[in-house]
Amino acid sequence: MTLLVGVDIGNSTTEACLAELGPDGPRYLGGALAPTSGVKGTAENVPGVVKVVQEALSAVGRAPHELATVLVNEATPVISGLAMETITETVITESTMIGHNPDTPAGAGLGTGTTVAFGELDECGPGERVICVVGAGVDFEDAAAGIAAARDRGVEVTGAVVHADDANLVVNRLPQPIPVVDEVTLIEKVPLGMPAAVEVAEPGRTVRTLSNSYGIATLFDLDPDQTRLVAPVARALVGNRSAVVVRTPSGDIADRRIPAGTLTLIGEHARLSVGIDAGAEEIMATLRRVTPLADATGEPGTHVGGMLATVRDAMAETLSDTADEPDVRIQDVLAVDTFVPQHVTGALAGEFALENAVALAAMVRTSRAPMEALAEQLRSALGVDVVVGGVEADMAVLGALTTPGTERPLAVLDLGGGSTDAALATGDGEVRSVHLAGAGDLVTKLIDSELGLDNREVAEDIKKNPLAKAESFFHVRMEDGTARFFDEPLPAEAFARVVVLGEEGMRPVPTRHSLEKVRQVRRSAKHKVFVVNALRALERVAPGGNLREIGFVVVLGGSALDFEIPDMIAEAVAGAGIVCGTGNVRGREGPRNAVATGLVDAHAGRAL
């Protein structure tokens, strides 16, 4: 009887599988899991490995000196990088717009006139049509009294723009209501003495005139060329309850446009270029034509050139510890269409417009990780024999085959953080594997940018947990419509907010998006990355690219623990008549521990 432990050092977690090897094969005793210390494949991993080995031993009450062998896998020599770039940009050149949605604009209707500062209202003559601009520090009673007095003198104050959150307070104190837009933070930048329009819609409706290019053209008497210039303004105002457009002399704000550029995909047999602005679908179709990919380059001085440079720089940095001369050749790319809320140039209240963007994940093959050096360090740290052996993909297949109800031909889909890997074991024991760019990290990035969170941690929470909305201080409504009550009152910050119910309790999502919107972004991000990659990966390993030749698909890896990704993949491959499901390694570990188990299994096979 010998006691051995298989250790799988992954990008984010290190897993161990403890087994006793007898004459009848291995008897599995248990497993353990810990975060990987340092970059995968480097000597920094030693503390993490020591930790899982000790945990696995102590869980079953065995002493370290009983351990005979530690098995470590040959780490897959691939790393991945991400970049994202917008391909459209809203620039306001002809007009200044304020299109933000304050919670409480006031009045209703459309007002037009020349912009006049509140302090200069006295100087306006009767019959003048003006829009009053109330700066910071003016009390609402004074503002209302001033506007009412001007109107009494015959000045047609048709609308107002206010710095503070005062719109209703002002309108409630006017004899006749006028449309008022408030919470304009950069009010000092509103140009004075210019023609302007203020529109506020009835509650529950959105602006009609200022979100229509011809509406703006009518108000300001624009010619076709000028109308073309204000079209982005109208587009950016669609869906708002209130809006302000100020017409400024042209050329106030310079136009800036970086060409999106072309991506050149260099295959082993062909070389094709594709414009980034053609979108993800076209890029992926081009990639399919040049597969297998040898490298990819971006046109210098363009968005895509910048993106690939970002990816390469990040990778070169990671590799500098492990390789002598980083040779960064891109082996796979995944392009995903997305959109990014961006500050509108020329806006005055911090407005955003949704810009189209493309996210690129790239995968680079590296030189072999220095596993022997790591093994040597482990030997001295643990005082036992350390064996490096087994290609990661082969080990994953062996581990996956311990899932009850599986047999060859079996494909493994390993959904990780940086890459989506697939391996197919055919009946004759041959294993074909593929590593594709784009996995959990890209999903997090898409959620983060599409919701404009700018907070990776929150995006990660949204990715991993179902959503709910705090409807009172004592209950939340889950995204599927069920209610959940709490004994303790919820924190005030959570009230009426979208929250995620994670392992560490409830966390409010700092966004104004509705629950439905957040859910839709989350699901589409997972679909765009994992479903697309699962199909791509299975097609690459399947004999003749035919999914029907694969009997069983076992989903493994950290993202296989996700509450909806495995279902999405199962649904997507259901048409091909495949049995697809989340792995259950050794009938008890779930989608974890496959490689560690495979290591033990392979070693046992050699020993017998």
Next chain:
Amino acid sequence: MSGIVDRRGQRDRHSPPTVVARCVGDHGVRELLAGLEEEGVPVRLADPADASADAGGATCGDGASATAVELAHAAARASTLDVGVGIDSEGRVCVHHAKRPADRPVVTTDAARARWCGHNAARLVIGLPLKEPPEQMEETWPHH
């Protein structure tokens, strides 16, 4: 003591639903009411001296020495909308909800942020997330 005391609401339990405000100090009252008005939620000023009566015999002491939290909780219990606001003689402002434990108010701050409290009291009624605290007002803001 505020000059305006509206007792009609207490007499008539069938009056329209309102947020109730009990204010011992004058400081911040106008701003508090402005916050509620801007959000479009009706508010009624109640006599702070009746705090203990409305709180169903809770030990609030007499109105003048009650804390903002006690005033707010009593006001919330008196409100048909379950939301109350209190301002004590020290100028502390508190927003409370009748269903929350008495010692765990929604927001407690000082009179400089009374406007923000008014907005938040209203938002509890209309079911909007609370407003971000105004950044220029640190906790070191003078209380008087």
